[in-house]
Amino acid sequence: MSTDSFGAKGTIQAGGSEHEIFRLSAVEGAERLPFSLKVLLENLLRTEDGANVTADHIRALANWDPSAEPDTEIQFTPARVVMQDFTGVPCVVDLATMREAVTELGGDPAKVNPLAPAELVIDHSVIIDVFGRPDAFERNVDFEYQRNKERYQFLRWGQGAFSEFKVVPPGTGIVHQVNIEHLARVVMTRNGQAYPDTLVGTDSHTTMVNGLGVLGWGVGGIEAEAAMLGQPVSMLIPRVVGFKLTGEIPAGATATDVVLTITEMLRKHGVVGKFVEFYGEGVGAVPLANRATIGNMSPEFGSTAAIFPIDEETVRYLKFTGRPDAQVELVEAYAKEQGLWHDPSREAAYSETLELDLSTVVPSIAGPKRPQDRIALSEAKEAFRGAIVDYVDHGADDPDDAAGAVSSVDESVEETFPASDPASPSAHGNGDGGKPRTAVSAAAGATGRPTKPTLVTTADGTSFELDHGAVVISSITSCTNTSNPSVMLGAALLAKNAVDKGLAVKPWVKTSMAPGSKVVTDYYEKAGLWPYLEKLGYHLVGYGCTTCIGNSGPLAEEISAAVNEADLAVVSVLSGNRNFEGRINPDVKMNYLASPPLVIAYGLAGTMDFDFETQPLGQDTDGNDVFLRDIWPSPQDVQTTIDNSINQAMFTKDYADVFAGDERWRSLPTPEGDTFEWDPESTYVRKPPYFEGMQPEPSPVQDISGARVLAVLGDSVTTDHISPAGSIKEDTPAGQYLREHGVEKRDFNSYGSRRGNHEVMIRGTFANIRLRNLLLDGVSGGYTRDFTQDGGPQAFIYDAAQNYAAQGTPLVVLGGKEYGSGSSRDWAAKGTALLGVKAVIVESYERIHRSNLIGMGVLPLQFPQGESASSLGLDGTETFDISGVTALDEGSTPRTVHVTATKESGEKIEFDATVRIDTPGEADYYRNGGIMQYVLRGMLRS
Structure with missing residues (x-):
């Protein structure tokens, strides 16, 4: 219970119910605060206890000095926790161990539960072993269950044993996309109170939910466990950078190009440890999906959060994704009551400001090793030729460099490149009918030294020459972009146009499509676009992070051997958020981020040493050159397809029973009971020793x-x-x-x-x-x-x-x-x-x-x-x-x-x-x- 020093407690009638709220208007100075700090202020008002959260803390936040360096520590109590399976498993292990400790101390183990709602989405474990074939999804999920059976049995036990803990099973979606499409409440209701939906997540890209006006960010497992157990997260009152958006995205550019531009701008400006908040007249014109894409990339430009305010677009999206009417009504009423509803005419106080005219955004990629290194597509070939010198001469060949790159990945990943199953297939061979192709040697052009392309013959008899710069992975992956229908349907329409022109992806390219939720599959089917994607090899491989976290799976054995024997600097192009050295695939030295349509375009080109403006992707059936501009879908075509192929019923259907899982999940042999039956032979899940010898009262602190x-x-x-x-x-x-x-x-x-x-x-x-x-x-x-x-x-x-x-x-x-x-x-x-x-x-x-x-x-x-x-x-x-x-x-x-x-x-x-x-x-x-x-x-x- 709050001590309510400011008399902020009141009620609001909305969504057919009365809710207790803590009014921000009770605190002098609240009105001038940025949206994100208002959310923090409400949090302090509601959790004021006179010890960890005091009236002085509340006054310090209300009197925030935008120009000051952060020096005041506050205790933020998130409303809920989201987890992915890599980082979520130890949190559940600790809860299970707590239950045993309670039992040993004479308590009731059933009383040990998360004190804040906790939801875990299994999305980090699927690996693209199988690709380019109709059964790729089913086979990859089978491999996933074989590798992770022990972990999944444990999580399924937790799903049944703990209240306030829910698991979204494998093969369903990516945590951040599931979060914005279903889990996020925007306004929480609990114990008769209504308050802003806030969260921490065990993945750095938790910030994707900032696009919905929900304040949250990624943390480590200990902070997540603390939040699950009702404990606050310690933080400094941050500086807030206001980012003004104006204009409209031009034809030919995408939301991905916008976010790469913003990433470059904010990295140069410096926003580490700060909140970024979008404001101004242009905000209302930014679709929710684009807001989510921008929020997702917050870790890439270094901010703690990158948030949009609540407005009509937020409410439209909540309705569209099937949220209950009462919830949608409450969100609007609460936001307006608390001054959290976006008013473009009112400009809050900010520590610093930046501005982007969206009409200046151009098609872009980022790479070859950092997401902030944006390259205009028109300059991509030249930039590649300049960069490859490092990778041919030295660069990522040093094992220390590679190891350091892998281990520099965020807390949410810690991934490696698991050994593939011997049954994993080789290349799909949907190429040129065996006709040899040569990837132009950019290394020779850059260094002046000749290189000799390597001849490769795959298992199906297809032969081609492989050289530096060859695109060996073309992957539509990661919630960053798969949550955005404009770029996903743009990619599918580009695939249709390419197939209609008779184009094909090069045979050395490992292609994959890994949506962030089943809604993407539904609208591809309704639009009739799956056959064109599959014709180019972009079959469904799984619903998970896949390539973006290094689960790209092995290259075909023949291609891998050629790359390593000739020490080729080959390339991946992915629609993800991170492209660090050593991250995507152990055989691939150079990695580029791109929009889903450009991912396919590079699959068609087969090399990074390519200028889309002057070089054709191939020839049509009449022998005419086909350029990227000839197959790029117009904004009108994309919007018409969105309007005709996506509806509320898809979200309602796909999320109706999202925690139940498929037959594989439901048939897992799972322990029952309030405490977990630890398997002494398990090498994945073991009981940790944190509570061994623990007594009901703490022992005296010792020197x-x-x-x-x-x-x-x-x-x-x-x-x-x-x-x-x-x-x-x-x-x-x-x-x-x-x-x-x-x-x-x-x-x-x-x-x-x-x-x-x-x-x-x-x-x-x-x-x-x-x-x-x-x-x-x-x-x-x-x-x-x-x-x-x-x-x-x-x-x-x-x-x-x-x-x-x-x-x-x-x-x-x-x-x-x-x-x-x-x-x-x-x-x-x-x-x-x-x-x-x-x-x-x-x-x-x-x-x-x-x-x-x-x-x-x-x-x-x-x-x-x-x-x-x-x-x-x-x-x-x-x-x-x-x-x-x-x-x-x-x-x-x-x-x-x-x-x-x-x-x-x-x-x-x-x-x-x-x-x-x-x-x-x-x-x-x-x-x-x-x-x-x-x-x-x-x-x-x-």
Whole structure:
């Protein structure tokens, strides 16, 4: 219950019911705030408790200074949580473990449930093994279930065991598209209250829902678990960048071109850690689907959120997608009552502003390795020839570069390139009837050195020459664009026009179509366009992220062999949101983002060394050259097709029973009961040790004595360096663990897929091959010195940590500036805690990782201002004693604790370290040994 210091509580009548609300008009200054900050202000009003959320916090937000740098921390309580399956599994594992702990402590396990609605969409696991054939979807789903049966059984148990937790089964859609089409409420109703729909999601592209006027962003698993358990997320009141849209998109350009332009602009401007908010007269003319596409790319330009206000277009979309009439009525009434309805004549206060005239947008692509590197399509050939020099001469050939690229992916992914099933098919061969084709050698043109194209003959007898720049993957993928009918139907109409002209995709191109929901399939069928897509090889391969997260699947064996033997710099073109090196496919060095129509256009061209203006895509049946302009659909044709092929009934039908799943899902053998029956043989899902030995009341906080240093790290060590990510190598502790449990190397899968097994994940913590532990000279990777052995020999970090644990020796980590920056990875904190680290001492923290460490019971400390491990003379061989921690038991948080580091010679180095427990809630978490223990004890008391 809110303490309601401002008397904001009132009621509203809408949608046939009366709802309690907290009126923003009760707070002076609210009217001038940007839309996004009004949402935060309502959140604070409703959750004010006098401790974590105070009247001072509310006043600080209402009196927000647009020009000030963020320095006020607030506690934001999201209304709900969305998850994808990679990052969602450990959240459910922890909930299941909490139930067992409650049982052991004499409580009722059935009472352990998410305290906020939590919805998980299984979309990250489908891999494009089969493509270019009518049975591709069914076979890929079969492979998906074979690989992930254990995880799916566990999630299906959770779906039945927990209230407020729902699972959208495999083969249904992508989390963010399902979110905007069905899950998002825009205005929530719960316990008699109405309030803005807000959320956090375990995927960075959660911001897609910002297009609906819903404030939310991606977080790590610990923050998501906190939100599920009713705990707030700590954040600074951000700067807000106003982005004014004017004009209309010209013919020939698409929403994808708009978002690539916006991405380039905002990356150059600098919006990391800021909110971006779209405003102005032009906003009303931006279709909801385009708003969602822009919101989806927020992580690519670096903002926390990229939000549109609520207006007539929002209401139209809610009606169109089948939301109940009462819900739609409530959204409009609540938004108008609270000043959240878009008024183009009123301009809020913004920290900074930018403007884009949409009429200036031109067809574009982005690449070859970053989404912000936009290239006008008219300059694409020249840009490609300039870029390929790096990839032919050196570039992504260095294994460290590739590994770093994979592990720099956001928290939501952590994908690798799983071993394909031996039954996976080879190329579809829907090409030129065996006629050899040559991809023009851009490398020769760029470097002046001749190259020799490689002759390839596929299993079906098709022969062709493969060269640098060949487009080997052409994939319509990712919710970024598959949620947008204008570009999806534009692609299908382009396919029809191409087929009518007699064009075909080149035989070396792996083609795929992976929509974000079944609605896309429905409107393709109603429009009669599937046959044309399939004629070009763009068969349905699955409803999931696929190529965009690296699940492109293997290239045909003959093509893969040719690429690797000749060290060819080949290309993928995808309609996704990320194109980092090493991400899309291990054989592909260069990756370009493009709109769905351009994805097909490049499939027809077969090479990036192509100028669509001057080079024909082929010849028609009369021998006339056919250019891209000859097959590009007009905006009128696209709109007419949209009007005639999409209706509300499609959304109503496809989402009527969205959580039920198909026969595969329903027939999974699934444990029953309030607690999960852990399979001792499982290598995917295991019971973690967080609650072992836990008592109903927390033990007194202890000082840390006799600690050894696990690692000495430098500046800018990111969560990518700490958290397990990417492929699992055989000669590592994680690989050895899997082999000991009977798992063949081809079935290792990825750290991302095994996030529900703490045994795998702790073995991969601090194991990034680019991590440099300064306890060792010139060594990179997951190694340290093990001082349990004479002389402190080099050892794997995991092995050394186990030896320290056997001796009862606590551990500390020393670091530099910006420790824990980057994506918010839960296992960066979980792995640290499970390795036995009790404190981390660094020069400065990234805020979220600091908070996550506390959430796992690890004490975050900072060296005195201006000091560092080096300046204090610490080299990591010392034994550490930290005193003054026990003051936390007295109900307050000490500003400093005393650290004594004793060298082997007996010399002592002493200093006072700053305690970075910054809020009362964080102090409660630490006293209880972590956030899960804190919540669990609260459940027992209630």
